[in-house]
Amino acid sequence: MLRLRKTGTVDMGRSSGKGKGADGGRPREGGESLAGGHGDWARAWEVSRRKAVAVIDCRQEIPCNPCETACSKGAIRVGEDICALPVSDPEACDGCGRCVAVCPGMAVFLLDRRAGGGMAAVTVPYEMGEEPRAGEEARAVDGEGKELGKGKILKVTAAGGTAATKLVTLEVPEEWALKVRGVRLREIFIEEAEEVEGYRGAGDCIVCRCEEIVRSEVEETAGHGFRSLAALRRASRVGLGYCQGRFCLEPLRRELAEKSGRTVEELGFGSPRPPLRPVRLSRLGGGDVRDT
Amino acid sequence: MVAGEEVTIFVDGRRVTARAGEPVAAALYAAGIRTTRFSRRRGEARGPFCMVGRCTECVMTVDGVENVRTCTTPVRDGMRVETPGGRRHGPSGA
Numbered sequence: 001m002l003r004l005r006k007t008g009t010v011d012m013g014r015s016s017g018k019g020k021g022a023d024g025g026r027p028r029e030g031g032e033s034l035a036g037g038h039g040d041w042a043r044a045w046e047v048s049r050r051k052a053v054a055v056i057d058c059r060q061e062i063p064c065n066p067c068e069t070a071c072s073k074g075a076i077r078v079g080e081d082i083c084a085l086p087v088s089d090p091e092a093c094d095g096c097g098r099c100v101a102v103c104p105g106m107a108v109f110l111l112d113r114r115a116g117g118g119m120a121a122v123t124v125p126y127e128m129g130e131e132p133r134a135g136e137e138a139r140a141v142d143g144e145g146k147e148l149g150k151g152k153i154l155k156v157t158a159a160g161g162t163a164a165t166k167l168v169t170l171e172v173p174e175e176w177a178l179k180v181r182g183v184r185l186r187e188i189f190i191e192e193a194e195e196v197e198g199y200r201g202a203g204d205c206i207v208c209r210c211e212e213i214v215r216s217e218v219e220e221t222a223g224h225g226f227r228s229l230a231a232l233r234r235a236s237r238v239g240l241g242y243c244q245g246r247f248c249l250e251p252l253r254r255e256l257a258e259k260s261g262r263t264v265e266e267l268g269f270g271s272p273r274p275p276l277r278p279v280r281l282s283r284l285g286g287g288d289v290r291d292t
Numbered sequence: 293m294v295a296g297e298e299v300t301i302f303v304d305g306r307r308v309t310a311r312a313g314e315p316v317a318a319a320l321y322a323a324g325i326r327t328t329r330f331s332r333r334r335g336e337a338r339g340p341f342c343m344v345g346r347c348t349e350c351v352m353t354v355d356g357v358e359n360v361r362t363c364t365t366p367v368r369d370g371m372r373v374e375t376p377g378g379r380r381h382g383p384s385g386a
Contacts, residue, residue: 060344060345061345062345063315063318063343063344063345063364064344080366082313082314082315082366083315083364209341209348209349210348211333212334212336241348242348242351242359243348246347
């Protein structure tokens, strides 16, 4: 089913007197604006002045509903269509945090602005080995893993999800409270993504699933001296299939960086063409919308 | 439709019992069907890979519509699911 989300009308800038101004209601990738296509965010923001509430930042229509089943208050609804985005009712939410703990995509956090003073308490899941402790400092990171700043850990609880998940409550300024998606206990330096390591160890595995290109083919094509990612993609067809490079572009980029002696930053990213997933022409024409 | 209710779908003409509301790919998996399509270049058997509607490995022909991602398409009673290009490895599809 095609679901059109109601767009919130309250902007963070206007409601709190802080942050950025109105952005015309356009969805933003960072998802930090209340006008960013999350109808329930504006309400959650208001309600969070009175109690801790769950805020859902789920943007991918994947078949998944643990948040709904975990909620004992019926405050989260996915509904019959398991691919639908969850909708939360901040009034009904009691801030227990079970949804935060069970969401496999780390797409739910708790927001609590009761303390006031321009600060907010944000609760996010934590599953790394190190033990977070209340009173210590931690680094808040956004949905892309970029560091937002430091905040004090107010509370660490066992969550109520799986044993490996802890809920960490961090005190952060209201300005970026809605951007926080995770915490890090110390600075880390990522040399190479784990999945790239995995791919290197897998021999002549498939790199591009859509176009059926294996690793040796990519290496051979990359060895011809292409200097841009776009040229390599056109020559090899890697990343030009159905999925538009969701699975293969990163390994490809690293491969070419190695072969061409340039950095991945210099190579830039591909230019995936819209639509980002196969869409029937009738859908674009306003016709049958049964299949998503 | 009641979620979880038993329904019947037809996979390449074969009757398969499924639960209403579950993704087609899940119903196929439960029925022991692992192959959803054969790759175009090498003719290799392919099955659901990402299970969240991203990789398109699980696309099949559903009720006559081609390239439907079965992992994000809920089962409906009487649904007809076909392997694109037809089954090549016998009716079990394993």
